[in-house]
Amino acid sequence: MRYSQSFINTRRDDPKDETATNARLLIRGGFIDKLMAGSYTFLPLGWRVYQKIEQIVREEMNAVGSGEILMPLLHPRDVWNETGRWADPNVKQIMYQFKSVDEKEYGLSFTHEEIFLDVVRKNSLSYKNLPIKLYHFSTKFRNEPRAKSGLLRGREFIMKDLYSLHATQDDLDKFYWEVKDAYLRVFDRVGLKDVKVVEASGGVFTSGHTHEFQLVSPVGEDNIYFCDKCDWAQNKEIYTHKIGEACPKCGGQVEEASSIEVGNIFRFGTVYSEKMGINFKDSDGKDNPPYLGSYGIGMSRLVGVLAEVFNDEAGMKWPKSVAPFLIHLTFLGGAKDEAEKLYKSLAQKNMDVLWDDREESAGVKLSDADLIGIPYRVIVSDKTLAKDSVEIKERGSDKVEMVKLDELSSWLERLE
Numbered sequence: 310m311r312y313s314q315s316f317i318n319t320r321r322d323d324p325k326d327e328t329a330t331n332a333r334l335l336i337r338g339g340f341i342d343k344l345m346a347g348s349y350t351f352l353p354l355g356w357r358v359y360q361k362i363e364q365i366v367r368e369e370m371n372a373v374g375s376g377e378i379l380m381p382l383l384h385p386r387d388v389w390n391e392t393g394r395w396a397d398p399n400v401k402q403i404m405y406q407f408k409s410v411d412e413k414e415y416g417l418s419f420t421h422e423e424i425f426l427d428v429v430r431k432n433s434l435s436y437k438n439l440p441i442k443l444y445h446f447s448t449k450f451r452n453e454p455r456a457k458s459g460l461l462r463g464r465e466f467i468m469k470d471l472y473s474l475h476a477t478q479d480d481l482d483k484f485y486w487e488v489k490d491a492y493l494r495v496f497d498r499v500g501l502k503d504v505k506v507v508e509a510s511g512g513v514f515t516s517g518h519t520h521e522f523q524l525v526s527p528v529g530e531d532n533i534y535f536c537d538k539c540d541w542a543q544n545k546e547i548y549t550h551k552i553g554e555a556c557p558k559c560g561g562q563v564e565e566a567s568s569i570e571v572g573n574i575f576r577f578g579t580v581y582s583e584k585m586g587i588n589f590k591d592s593d594g595k596d597n598p599p600y601l602g603s604y605g606i607g608m609s610r611l612v613g614v615l616a617e618v619f620n621d622e623a624g625m626k627w628p629k630s631v632a633p634f635l636i637h638l639t640f641l642g643g644a645k646d647e648a649e650k651l652y653k654s655l656a657q658k659n660m661d662v663l664w665d666d667r668e669e670s671a672g673v674k675l676s677d678a679d680l681i682g683i684p685y686r687v688i689v690s691d692k693t694l695a696k697d698s699v700e701i702k703e704r705g706s707d708k709v710e711m712v713k714l715d716e717l718s719s720w721l722e723r724l725e
């Protein structure tokens with residue numbers, strides 16, 4: 310893609326109304342634009358990062374046998390009344406609810422359990438066509454009084470939510486743990502290696518225990534307790550021990566840390582099915598309520614989390630798997646025509662290249678490259694051309710490598 314045609318607008322200075330690192334760096338790098346607190350536009354660079362994350366999540370959701378759909382965001386009151394959640398004071402705190410001019414009541418989606426169940430109940434359900442597993446990527450709305458953390462806490466944000474319906478608790482349990490493993494693969498693939506699976510209380514959603522996926526981070530607003538030896542971890546709502554106490558599972562030492570929640574998984578049992586009068590036929594032909602599970606990943610939040618983790622004083626340092634591009638190609642001095650030729654040959658091979666074709670000073674172009682944080686910067690200049698070469702530098706490293714022009718494609722292909 311050509312820089313000059315891609316609506317990339319970087320800024321030298323921090324935006325005055327943002328305190329969160331993720332918002333400051335993403336706005337300066339031209340990834341997002343702020344509409345109001347907790348509400349951002351994804352610009353072309355930011356949307357490419359989002360789409361790379363989305364594709365990783367999609368691959369892992371398909372791998373556990375779930376199908377992708379898209380559910381509406383505008384919900385009629387009646388379906389939410391069936392579970393009693395429309396009038397629940399905790400729900401009213403976070404759900405945008407309003408009347409249209411013709412006095413009909415609607416809410417904006419903050420989750421989709423009722424809508425998923427409404428979709429599946431229109432089909433005859435039997436033990437033969439369960440489980441059902443469907444997911445979507447879609448916008449969620451949440452009336453958020455503390456929207457000051459950039460993409461970490463939005464009034465409007467994108468989630469991946471998966472819903473599953475099962476004939477037995479055992480089958481729900483089995484799938485629940487499969488999704489847990491799939492989530493850990495997602496976080497590993499986007500570059501987050503230290504995500505903990507934390508036992509949590511269900512809050513407004515369910516009376517049983519749930520699990521949160523928490524990334525240990527100094528900017529996190531959650532607190533978790535975890536063992537320094539095994540995978541035992543709990544959040545502060547259910548933790549009753551003290552720091553330094555022995556881990557109840559292995560005897561190791563319990564530590565405390567602040568963390569950011571990046572995902573969560575719930576087992577609702579039959580509560581919602583019963584409230585909505587949904588049954589399936591078991592193998593004896595009897596009607597039974599099916600078991601519901603629900604599994605979320607904060608997708609736009611993940612972009613913010615990655616920005617918090619992968620940066621230095623010069624800007625972003627994206628992991629290869631989610632970087633907006635793999636290669637940032639630029640030219641210095643009179644080497645534009647040669648660089649343009651190189652761009653065309655790389656583009657023909659479908660390489661993931663941002664071509665900075667702007668007539669700007671070296672200082673501007675190199676500091677923009679650092680701000681945007683693409684993993685590999687390729688410079689074509691009179692000096693490198695004199696050696697039939699380009700200069701390659703990895704973002705965040707001081708090492709510069711000269712690579713011959715005719716060897717560049719194969720050099721770059723090894724990165725993909």
Ligand SMILES: [Zn+2]
Pocket residue numbers: 536537538539540541556557558559560561562
């Ligand atoms: Zn332990």
